Amino acid sequence: xxxxxxxxxxxxxxxxxxxxxxxxxxxxxxxxxxxxxxxxxxxxxxxxxxxxxxxxxxxxxxxxxxxxxxxxxxxxxxxxxxxxxxxxxxxxxxxxxxxxxxxxxxxxxxxxxxxxxxxxxxxxxxxxxxxxxxxxxxxxxxxxxxxxxxxxxxxxxxxxxxxxxxxxxxxxxxxxxxxxxxxxxxxxxxxxxxxxxxxxxxxxxxxxxxxxxxxxxxxxxxxxxxxxxxxxxxxxxxxxxxxxxxxxxxxxxxxxxxxxxxxxxxxxxxxxxxxxxxxxxxx
Amino acid sequence: xxxxxxxxxxxxxxxxxxxxxxxxxxxxxxxxxxxxxxxxxxxxxxxxxxxxxxxxxxxxxxxxxxxxxxxxxxxxxxxxxxxxxxxxxxxxxxxxxxxxxxxxxxxxxxxxxxxxxxxxxxxxxxxxxxxxxxxxxxxxxxxxxxxxxxxxxxxxxxxxxxxxxxxxxxxxxxxxxxxxxxxxxxxxxxxxxxxxxxxxxxxxxxxxxxxxxxxxxxxxxxxxxxxxxxxxxxxxxxxxxxxxxxxxxxxxxxxxxxxxxxxxxxxxxxxxxxxxxxxxxxxxxxxxxxxxxxxxxxxxxxxxxxxxxxxxxxxxxxxxxxxxxxxxxxxxxxxxxxxxxxxxxxxxxxxxxxxxxxxxxxxxxxxxxxxxxxxxxxxxxxxxxxxxxxx
Numbered sequence: 001x002x003x004x005x006x007x008x009x010x011x012x013x014x015x016x017x018x019x020x021x022x023x024x025x026x027x028x029x030x031x032x033x034x035x036x037x038x039x040x041x042x043x044x045x046x047x048x049x050x051x052x053x054x055x056x057x058x059x060x061x062x063x064x065x066x067x068x069x070x071x072x073x074x075x076x077x078x079x080x081x082x083x084x085x086x087x088x089x090x091x092x093x094x095x096x097x098x099x100x101x102x103x104x105x106x107x108x109x110x111x112x113x114x115x116x117x118x119x120x121x122x123x124x125x126x127x128x129x130x131x132x133x134x135x136x137x138x139x140x141x142x143x144x145x146x147x148x149x150x151x152x153x154x155x156x157x158x159x160x161x162x163x164x165x166x167x168x169x170x171x172x173x174x175x176x177x178x179x180x181x182x183x184x185x186x187x188x189x190x191x192x193x194x195x196x197x198x199x200x201x202x203x204x205x206x207x208x209x210x211x212x213x214x215x216x217x218x219x220x221x222x223x224x225x226x227x228x229x230x231x232x233x234x235x236x237x238x239x240x241x242x243x244x245x246x247x248x249x250x251x252x253x254x255x256x257x258x259x260x261x262x263x264x265x266x267x268x269x270x271x272x273x274x275x276x277x278x279x280x281x282x283x
Numbered sequence: 284x285x286x287x288x289x290x291x292x293x294x295x296x297x298x299x300x301x302x303x304x305x306x307x308x309x310x311x312x313x314x315x316x317x318x319x320x321x322x323x324x325x326x327x328x329x330x331x332x333x334x335x336x337x338x339x340x341x342x343x344x345x346x347x348x349x350x351x352x353x354x355x356x357x358x359x360x361x362x363x364x365x366x367x368x369x370x371x372x373x374x375x376x377x378x379x380x381x382x383x384x385x386x387x388x389x390x391x392x393x394x395x396x397x398x399x400x401x402x403x404x405x406x407x408x409x410x411x412x413x414x415x416x417x418x419x420x421x422x423x424x425x426x427x428x429x430x431x432x433x434x435x436x437x438x439x440x441x442x443x444x445x446x447x448x449x450x451x452x453x454x455x456x457x458x459x460x461x462x463x464x465x466x467x468x469x470x471x472x473x474x475x476x477x478x479x480x481x482x483x484x485x486x487x488x489x490x491x492x493x494x495x496x497x498x499x500x501x502x503x504x505x506x507x508x509x510x511x512x513x514x515x516x517x518x519x520x521x522x523x524x525x526x527x528x529x530x531x532x533x534x535x536x537x538x539x540x541x542x543x544x545x546x547x548x549x550x551x552x553x554x555x556x557x558x559x560x561x562x563x564x565x566x567x568x569x570x571x572x573x574x575x576x577x578x579x580x581x582x583x584x585x586x587x588x589x590x591x592x593x594x595x596x597x598x599x600x601x602x603x604x605x606x607x608x609x610x611x612x613x614x615x616x617x618x619x620x621x622x623x624x625x626x627x628x629x630x631x632x633x634x635x636x637x638x639x640x641x642x643x644x645x646x647x648x649x650x651x652x653x654x655x656x657x658x659x660x661x662x663x664x665x666x667x668x669x670x671x672x673x674x
Contacts (some may be wrong), residue, residue: 016321016322016325017325017328017329020315020316020322020325020326020329021325021326021329023315024310024315024316024326024329024330027310027313027315028306028309028310028313028315030306032329033333035335065507065508077486077490078484078486078489081489081493081500082500085498085499085500167333169298169300169333172333172334173300173302173303173333174302175333176329176330177328177329177332177333177334178329179335179338
């Protein structure tokens with residue numbers, strides 16, 4: 001069987017190293033762990049790979065209360081108890097009360113699937129360890145019905161992490177790892193081209209200048225990320241801001257319009273305004 | 284042949300395992316990556332390195348091992364003129380620029396280029412990367428072009444070998460300490476407990492209660508889990524701490540967000556009978572330290588943040604404080620606090636290697652029973668580990 005290959009997609013710009021990591025994960029059927037600054041498109045990667053390979057995507061968003069078991073199945077004991085009190089016939093078959101989780105759905109799917117385990121670091125510290133065997137052997141046992149579920153096709157698993165907790169070594173050893181670094185200017189240009197094909201060249205150039213200038217300011221609490229740039233451009237285009245507005249003609253520093261989309265913290269905005277003010281005085 | 288490479292990585296203290304190495308070989312057999320060394324580098328990194336803070340170490344180790352394999356085209360860096368000019372402008376202060384302009388741009392460019400070549404050569408020799416240093420006319424030790432991408436699109440990216448750029452340098456260990464990283468480190472102190480309103484179904488309790496109820500459903504609820512750790516934070520302000528304002532600010536804001544039960548007080552140099560909450564009114568509104576001890580129970584974790592840099596008199600002698608007449612010595616008050624709170628740590632923003640040279644740091648280090656940690660990510664992690672032990 002020829003393995004599918006991911007070559008990037010129309011909506012998502014990948015760097016060669018990311019593409020290589022994705023293809024290695026697909027080829028060797030191991031999970032791919034993705035880390036990176038917030039807003040660099042970790043979650044989008046799984047969506048785009050699924051779309052590009054035309055495979056169904058199953059998403060599992062992790063919260064601090066999520067248990068590993070919930071990804072496999074849950075035994076709805078409470079409804080069974082209630083049904084038993086009401087004398088419902090369904091109660092005789094325990095299988096009626098087994099709720100399938102994301103991994104079960106992926107394992108029994110007719111064709112390979114893409115599974116996204118989003119923000120795995122949100123969960124309890126033991127969570128990744130509880131999934132070791134399931135991700136490794138792609139099988140698990142259902143105690144209630146005494147059956148073993150085995151994957152028909154090994155799903156392509158993407159795991160994202162925001163680095164809030166360290167993941168256990170045993171888990172890491174079974175994954176490929178890729179750290180999405182912040183895109184450089186050229187990659188950023190490609191990303192913006194993908195999102196706004198019609199954007200005027202000069203507006204984009206000025207906007208990127210302002211954006212990378214902002215990221216260079218030391219001391220910002222939250223540097224603007226790719227997704228914030230995209231939002232800001234959306235606003236600029238919607239408001240029909242001319243490129244000159246981003247760059248004052250007399251060479252004086254100016255506060256870019258709609259900067260609220262880029263700076264999300266009032267201390268940052270304040271710092272930025274002070275810097276602009278200082279720059280003006282110096283001229 | 285790659286066994287040596289694997290052992291080399293191990294020797295460079297990268298936590299690589301046999302399993303990951305076998306995965307690498309499997310991938311090579313399956314032709315996951317192309318034949319170029321760049322592809323191999325990326326694939327090896329995805330297989331073997333599972334933490335971006337180790338990327339830099341991997342880059343160095345990879346460079347050392349494969350420095351013989353240099354038959355890759357485009358090895359020499361070709362720097363465009365405008366880029367050089369832009370770099371020069373970016374890194375020079377106006378005075379330096381004025382001084383340099385006397386020398387003339389062309390000469391400077393030559394010098395700059397020579398410097399670059401030299402640096403590259405030195406690295407090829409296998410020794411550590413050396414910055415241009417303070418004596419250089421370029422003024423800024425961060426001027427290595429290796430940190431900045433050279434060249435335009437991906438087609439000529441191979442102009443500089445990827446690992447030699449060492450883009451992940453600042454992700455290594457103790458260097459970067461933003462609020463986010465601090466929060467992550469503080470999170471190790473989490474201790475979950477069930478408190479407050481009963482909102483969650485307690486399944487086990489329900490089953491047990493129902494069984495006791497002879498099969499009639501008896502729903503049991505319980506409160507959700509929350510982080511119940513309590514922290515008492517003492518921050519040194521003013522004087523020699525001014526150099527560390529920023530890192531302390533970051534630590535403080537991270538603490539505020541991370542701990543729901545956080546009580547904080549300020550002191551100057553050493554704690555005495557009174558501490559304060561508001562720096563603007565520090566002389567008028569003081570909280571007696573005994574009140575603090577009586578008010579907050581021993582389940583609070585005690586964290587000091589201070590450089591412990593002062594005259595030893597301020598710690599050891601009554602009336603030693605530089606600000607007021609203290610009847611009892613700082614050491615007495617410190618010990619009182621430490622007795623009241625068994626879980627304690629002192630975070631020191633001064634680099635650990637300097638501790639041995641300052642008598643006062645040594646003294647405090649002794650008083651807190653060796654529980655002094657540097658205010659770096661790694662030190663913070665150690666401190667949190669120490670605090671979360673059972674006392």
